[in-house]
Amino acid sequence: MSIPVVDFRSYSLGEKDVRADQLQELSGELKQAFTEIGFVFLQNSGITPEEVNKVMEIDKKFFLQPEGLKHPFSRQSFPKSPNHGWVSLETEKLNPKRPGDLKESFNTSSFHPDIKWPSADFLEIHRSFFQRCKELSLRVLRVMALSLGLDPDVFIRAHALIGTDENKTTLRSLYYPPVKTAKENQLRCGEHSDYGSITLVFQGSDGLQVCARSGEFIAAPAVSGAVLVNIADLMQRWTADRFISVCHRVLLPPEGDSCTRQSLAFFVHPDDEALISCCDGSSKYPPITAGDYVTQRFNETYEQAEG
Numbered sequence: 187m188s189i190p191v192v193d194f195r196s197y198s199l200g201e202k203d204v205r206a207d208q209l210q211e212l213s214g215e216l217k218q219a220f221t222e223i224g225f226v227f228l229q230n231s232g233i234t235p236e237e238v239n240k241v242m243e244i245d246k247k248f249f250l251q252p253e254g255l256k257h258p259f260s261r262q263s264f265p266k267s268p269n270h271g272w273v274s275l276e277t278e279k280l281n282p283k284r285p286g287d288l289k290e291s292f293n294t295s296s297f298h299p300d301i302k303w304p305s306a307d308f309l310e311i312h313r314s315f316f317q318r319c320k321e322l323s324l325r326v327l328r329v330m331a332l333s334l335g336l337d338p339d340v341f342i343r344a345h346a347l348i349g350t351d352e353n354k355t356t357l358r359s360l361y362y363p364p365v366k367t368a369k370e371n372q373l374r375c376g377e378h379s380d381y382g383s384i385t386l387v388f389q390g391s392d393g394l395q396v397c398a399r400s401g402e403f404i405a406a407p408a409v410s411g412a413v414l415v416n417i418a419d420l421m422q423r424w425t426a427d428r429f430i431s432v433c434h435r436v437l438l439p440p441e442g443d444s445c446t447r448q449s450l451a452f453f454v455h456p457d458d459e460a461l462i463s464c465c466d467g468s469s470k471y472p473p474i475t476a477g478d479y480v481t482q483r484f485n486e487t488y489e490q491a492e493g
């Protein structure tokens with residue numbers, strides 16, 4: 187069992203004249219991936235390795251600074267966007283049964299003028315990559331709706347405010363430093379599923395593993411030029427469990443291997459006020475606004491991390 191690779195060329199960013207039969211073909215491929223595995227690699231999405239490298243490079247410089255220089259940009263320093271900003275090593279436990287994750291991250295959740303940025307370049311590079319990820323996500327959401335025989339705009343309509351403070355979509359840059367010592371059962375990133383609608387992941391190197399239906403973890407390798415897309419929990423609920431949100435993790439490198447790792451995850455969320463009800467008309471899950479749903483999930487993660 188491995189994660190399927192789909193060629194997204196016909197609907198890649200910048201492609202204006204996609205044909206109905208090409209969309210149909212893509213929707214069949216995404217449907218199979220999202221109902222069976224919950225993850226898919228998209229080749230030829232339009233987002234290039236050069237764009238990804240540019241973000242990773244400037245972020246690495248940020249992460250490698252002394253702690254004192256990163257503190258002014260800490261998560262929770264920005265009242266209107268509490269998720270925005272830098273998160274230090276071992277602060278999060280994505281699996282609450284394990285010690286804190288051996289990763290640092292920088293969340294880009296808001297472009298509000300009050301937010302302080304490490305530099306003007308840092309802001310511009312993040313703003314432009316965020317925008318590209320947003321455009322690709324909307325294309326993927328469209329194909330997903332088509333694949334379920336729904337109004338093609340049904341998911342997109344609930345994602346009208348990505349990039350504003352009324353929507354929790356976040357670009358998260360992750361840096362996994364060399365592992366010198368680790369606590370018992372500690373991982374780079376504990377087992378978890380994502381909270382929102384879909385996630386785009388760009389990996390600088392291997393390390394991610396995804397739980398297959400058999401219960402076994404399978405590798406989600408860094409496929410050159412591809413973006414990994416996965417279903418998150420709110421989308422599983424929205425589709426009344428047609429699309430599956432599956433558990434994934436990042437293990438420690440083998441002992442003595444001092445490699446670092448970088449990745450970029452674009453966590454897509456519907457607008458805070460969007461009411462999410464099962465798209466098949468069933469009442470398998472009660473309607474909930476995306477804002478309430480994600481706030482609940484964040485509180486769980488960070489309460490446990492602090493406890």
Ligand SMILES: O=C(O)CCC(=O)C(=O)O
Binds near residue numbers: 358375387435436
């Ligand atoms: O580092 C990665 O490749 C993925 C991390 C992840 O799954 C997450 O932050 O939700």
Ligand SMILES: [Fe+2]
Binds near residue numbers: 379380434
């Ligand atoms: Fe994740």
